[in-house]
Amino acid sequence: MSKTDIELVAKDLNAQGGIFCPSPKADMKLWNSHPKVYLDVAKTGEARCPYCGTVYRLGANEQLAHRH
Structure with a gap:
């Protein structure tokens, strides 16, 4: 298994x-x-x-819309 970090933008979610x-x-x-x-x-x-072990991480400047 290899560990990889993937940076996401809000629209990826x-x-x-x-x-x-x-x-x-x-x-x-x-x-x-x-x-x-x-x-x-x-x-x-x-x-x-x-x-x-892949880590999916939201980018530093990304913001999610408020969710209910």
């Missing part, structure tokens, strides 16, 4: 403030992927995939 891994942003190939998991980035500004 879905309506719930998350992203799925594996993600095209992480340049994972189909043969080298793992089960799809949802990662809640909006909660703390970053999330780590429990399978591959």
